[in-house]
Amino acid sequence: MDEEPLVxxxxxxxxxxxxxxxxxxxxxxxxxxxxxxxxxLGLLAALPIGLAxxxxxxxxxxxxxxxNVIYALPSLPVFMFLLPLTGLTKATVIIPLxxxxxxxxxxxxxxxxxxxPDHVRQSAVAMGFNPLRRLLQVDLVLAMPVVLAGxxxxxxxxxxxxxxxxxxxxxxxxxxxxxxxxxxxPTPAVVGIALIVALALVADGALVFLQRxxxxxxxxxxxx
Amino acid sequence: xxxxxxxxxxxxxxxGSSGIPVRLLEHLEFTLAALLPAALIAIPLGLxxxxxxxxxxxxxxxxxxxxxxxxxxLLVLIVLLLGTATVLPVLIPLVVLAIPPILVNxxxxxxxxxxxxxxxxxxxxxxxxxxLVRVLVPVALPLILLxxxxxxxxxxxxxxxASYVSLGGLGRYIIDGLATKDYPSVVGxxxxxxxxxxxxQGLFALADRLLVxxxxxxxxxxxxxx
Numbered sequence: 001m002d003e004e005p006l007v008x009x010x011x012x013x014x015x016x017x018x019x020x021x022x023x024x025x026x027x028x029x030x031x032x033x034x035x036x037x038x039x040x041l042g043l044l045a046a047l048p049i050g051l052a053x054x055x056x057x058x059x060x061x062x063x064x065x066x067x068n069v070i071y072a073l074p075s076l077p078v079f080m081f082l083l084p085l086t087g088l089t090k091a092t093v094i095i096p097l098x099x100x101x102x103x104x105x106x107x108x109x110x111x112x113x114x115x116x117p118d119h120v121r122q123s124a125v126a127m128g129f130n131p132l133r134r135l136l137q138v139d140l141v142l143a144m145p146v147v148l149a150g151x152x153x154x155x156x157x158x159x160x161x162x163x164x165x166x167x168x169x170x171x172x173x174x175x176x177x178x179x180x181x182x183x184x185x186p187t188p189a190v191v192g193i194a195l196i197v198a199l200a201l202v203a204d205g206a207l208v209f210l211q212r213x214x215x216x217x218x219x220x221x222x223x224x
Numbered sequence: 225x226x227x228x229x230x231x232x233x234x235x236x237x238x239x240g241s242s243g244i245p246v247r248l249l250e251h252l253e254f255t256l257a258a259l260l261p262a263a264l265i266a267i268p269l270g271l272x273x274x275x276x277x278x279x280x281x282x283x284x285x286x287x288x289x290x291x292x293x294x295x296x297x298l299l300v301l302i303v304l305l306l307g308t309a310t311v312l313p314v315l316i317p318l319v320v321l322a323i324p325p326i327l328v329n330x331x332x333x334x335x336x337x338x339x340x341x342x343x344x345x346x347x348x349x350x351x352x353x354x355x356l357v358r359v360l361v362p363v364a365l366p367l368i369l370l371x372x373x374x375x376x377x378x379x380x381x382x383x384x385x386a387s388y389v390s391l392g393g394l395g396r397y398i399i400d401g402l403a404t405k406d407y408p409s410v411v412g413x414x415x416x417x418x419x420x421x422x423x424x425q426g427l428f429a430l431a432d433r434l435l436v437x438x439x440x441x442x443x444x445x446x447x448x449x450x
Binding site: 006068069071072073074075076077078080081083084153156157159160161163164166167168171173174176177178180181184185186189190192193196197200201204 | 288289291292293294295296297298300301303304305377380381384385388389395398399402407410411413414415417418421422424425
């Protein structure tokens, strides 16, 4: 009874769902929202920017440069720059994560689009597809696997990065880490790590599943 | 803006053990102390796996796991378990998180080398290790450097967060500033960390220019064979 165990299971049971702010289940919901929004918003922003970079190639070099710089900035100082504007709110964490997502997804969109063989595009034109229909039914569909690969990276890293927000009190499950540190009590840290890794694996698995569903031709080729 | 001027013009911030020069040096020390061991482990391993093709699964799994692991949680847990008597416990997660990006990119770089090129090297009578050192490494160098750059980004960010669990370095200004509501310190520290990260980026861009063979980076167009 003298040694503190790595995990106190009764603590987890007592704090899982207390109905109050800070219970594990409410942190889990916060975490899903705070990591999910940047993934969705990042994709919505990266698609038009990426497509513009494909259409006007000279845009790509400067855009990629800016994105490289954004990606290199550590999250904590970026949260701090936003603090005077957004205060201690979820937005302070969601906005930078969205920018990181865009930085990863733009190259994915551009690579996916430029990898489409020219004869496929020409066939689509020859079959009478107008530019919009060609984009939606041919180009974007074929670029999907590369974009989804980028999205997997974004999803997993967003889910783990949200926890840094705990240093300004907005970290979803990351709040368990600061809690553990303040009380010199390892259980919350273990629970937080386990749930975040599990969440990342679930998100990654869901995207792999989505990719398989959306690219039936790849499955046919593999089994043939 | 006023906060920035206040922070940088305060002479107390320029001297002593919590002065900017000392903190900057600490940050550089931690970054190198994490990056060097990580590179010494990951580059040879990546070369080996890429060259022999064995153990590729380790690379993929480690890359995914490293991305999913929350750095702050790892730091807190290891400090709670091992204490902060020395810097070593804090350095462990920094090294562990720096390995996967280097490993993955080294592996991908070697694996992605054109097979014709590899065959030509063997055809000219080079042996396995010679092919690796003289042909594969120079051609894969841009990706190896990319891996090191991504690892450096990761380490600089994690070292900043590690100030929360008592590590020195530039993150101290942010963490201590937050604790005492000293916003000039928070913003000043943030600018320093951002500048440090961008300087690292610049250094790697320079290394890319100097080390990568002009033929590989396509800075020089090779003559067309007719």
